[in-house]
Each structure stands twice: as C-alpha cells, then as structure tokens.
Amino acid sequence: MAEDVSRKNKVLIITGGHIEEALLQDCVSKEQYTKIIVADRGLIVADRMNLPLDFIVGDFDSVMKSTLAKYEGITPILTYPTEKDKTDTELAIDLAISIGAKRIDIIGGIGTRLDHTLANIHLLKQAMEQGIDINIIDLNNRIYLRNKSFTIKKAEQHGVYISLIPFTDMVDGLTLKGFKYPLYNITMKTGTSLGISNVLIEDEGIVEFKNGILIVIEAKD
Secondary structure (H helix, E strand, C coil), rough: CCCCCHHHHEEEEEEECCHHHHHHHHHHHHCCCCCCEEEEEEEHHHHHHCCCCCCEEECCCCCHHHHCCCCCCCCEEECCCCCCCCCHHHHHHHHHHHHHEEEEEEEECCCCCCHHHHHHHHHHHHHHHCCEEEEECCCCCCEEEEECCCCEEHCCCCCEEEEEEEECCCEEEEEECCCCEEEHHHHHEEECCCCCCEEECEEEEEECCCCCCEEEECCCC
C-alpha cells in the first residue's frame, strides 16, 4: 500500500497569540500531527496541556526559565537572541519547512497584536510557494493563501463565510462558481471589500483565476 505522504508530514506550530485550548486539543487528537513545534510563548499553553513536543524555538522572552528547564535534554530547544530579524513564528515555519512538512497548521497565529497577525498571514507565502498546505487556525477562522485555482467543499468548511482578499496588487480572471455571489472573469484589486462574506450555495465552490495571490478566510461569524 502506498504511503500517505501528507499524513506523514503534517506539522503543528503552536505560537504566542490567542489559543483556545479546546480547539488545540481537538486538532491534536484529530489530525495526528507528525511533529509539534512550539514557538516561545506557545510553550506556556503546551506545557499546561502536557502536549508531546518535538521542537521548541524562540528567544523565550515570554517564558519562565523553570518552564523551559523541564524540556532541557528531552526536547530539542533552538534558542535565538531577542534582537533578531525574524519573529519566533517565522523561525518555527522555517523549521517546519526544513523537516519536510507537506502541511502546516498554526494555532496561536492570531491575537491582540495586529502587527503580528498581519505578519503571520504574510509568512504563509513562503510555504505556499513551495507547495505546502499552510493554515492559520483559531476557533472562528481558517486563513490561507492560494496562488492558483482551487475548490472549497462545504462539508469541510471551517465556517459558513468565505472571504477572498487580494494579497497581490491584483488577481486577474477571477471567477466564482457555486457561491451565493458569483463573479465572472473580473480583476480584483487591492483596496476593495468586494470579496468579503460570500457563502456557498452548492456542495462545492470553485475559485478560478489566472494570476495573483488570494488571502482566503473561512469564518464562523
């Protein structure tokens, strides 16, 4: 029998934004991640939940030394200086890519720091360009980027609303099928709210476009 490559290379990153522990536990139980990487402040929640960790990365300016000490000699710890060019989340994504991830789920990538949330959405680009399925997930949202046509299955949606936002200056030839608000071969430019809060009216929604990158947000409310 052929190996399920995607299942063997599914990585969870727990980082320092808002984390709903019930969602985190549900994902860990259902997804059966190959590796779990914790970035800095995410260790606080992961430790409290006693999750099995494979790597811990960051500058650890938000973690008590006593918590980090529990994992010394047990879990690989990659320590970086506080003054650095990459956030702890980016370091975790780099690590996930380096170990051959085919899918990456990020929990804790959305929080009260809007600058970090926006940066985390931008960080999805490097993994997407390498063909990795990467998602930021919280209780109400699943966020990902797409640089080619794709489908969304209603049965697999994270939430009822689907928003499409240009990541690049423009997305050319955008056509939506199976949606309440269809589009036909338009050019969607930045600076518009046209793609916000669409919904599926068919079992499957088809998003076709010729050029550009879309931010896709599946939202519950």
